[in-house]
Amino acid sequence: MEEFFDVCTPEGTPTGQSVPRSQAHRLGLWHRSSHLWVINSNSQLLLQKRHPLKETDPGRWDIAVAGHLSAGQTPLEALVREAREELGLVLDPQTLQFLEARPKQYVESGFIDREWQHLFVVQWDGDLESLALQADEVTEVRWMPLAEYRIVVEAGDEHYVDRKDDWGSFSAWTRNTETD
Numbered sequence: 001m002e003e004f005f006d007v008c009t010p011e012g013t014p015t016g017q018s019v020p021r022s023q024a025h026r027l028g029l030w031h032r033s034s035h036l037w038v039i040n041s042n043s044q045l046l047l048q049k050r051h052p053l054k055e056t057d058p059g060r061w062d063i064a065v066a067g068h069l070s071a072g073q074t075p076l077e078a079l080v081r082e083a084r085e086e087l088g089l090v091l092d093p094q095t096l097q098f099l100e101a102r103p104k105q106y107v108e109s110g111f112i113d114r115e116w117q118h119l120f121v122v123q124w125d126g127d128l129e130s131l132a133l134q135a136d137e138v139t140e141v142r143w144m145p146l147a148e149y150r151i152v153v154e155a156g157d158e159h160y161v162d163r164k165d166d167w168g169s170f171s172a173w174t175r176n177t178e179t180d
Contacts, residue, residue: 004071005031012101012116018071025055028112030103031068034079036096037121037170038064038089044143046124048086050161051137056106056113062161064141065089068115075101075118087141088132089124096120099169119166121173146174 007017008030024031038046046064050057067082069075076093083089099119106113128141152160153167163170 003068005029005068006071008032008116010103010114012103021068025111025113028107028114030114030116032075032078032118033066033068033115034075034082034118034120035063035166036065036079036083037099037119038124039121039146039174040125040143041123042143043146043174045146045149046128047142047144047149048133048138049140049142051135051139054137055111057161059139060161061144061159063163066161075120079118079120086134086137088130088134089126091122096122097173099166099173102166102169104165117166119169121170 002020002022004018004020005024007015007019007024009015010030012030012032019029023029040046047061048064049061050059052059065079065083065086067078067086069078073081076096079096080091080093083091097120099121101116101118104115104117128143131141133139133141153163156162156164
């Protein structure tokens with residue numbers, strides 16, 4: 001059964017209309033997603049490698065969790081669901097810190113993904129062995145030192161999903177956290 005998305009305005013406000021995922025992407029309708037940066041106490045980011053058959057950014061390394069909101073879900077509810085589905089990571093919503101909501105568009109032939117992305121961060125010092133990867137979404141996970149990840153973001157390394165646009169809010173959060 002195909003997933004349904006709540007349509008939103010270009011400003012991110014839900015319109016009350018829900019459509020199938022394929023229609024949202026074929027017609028380029030605005031909808032919402034949630035993204036989670038997971039960092040540990042050693043200043044390492046949790047990264048996942050996207051399955052090679054994914055519609056966007058196949059086979060690339062990405063932040064820990066990124067997924068669409070199903071119809072009727074809040075950004076937080078979707079993030080908790082996606083983390084459990086993709087990584088087997090059980091999150092307490094109270095521990096997630098909201099960074100920002102921002103628009104992003106991916107436009108390709110026959111596929112237009114217009115999203116309002118809701119960015120969150122959490123500190124997690126768990127063991128990668130405790131994760132259960134969803135085989136059709138994620139092929140592997142790893143920790144990467146924050147300083148190394150900054151280099152690949154700034155360089156636009158093709159092996160990684162482009163996170164230049166949301167790097168600023170995450171980077172600001174890390175600077176603020178270091179001084180607290």
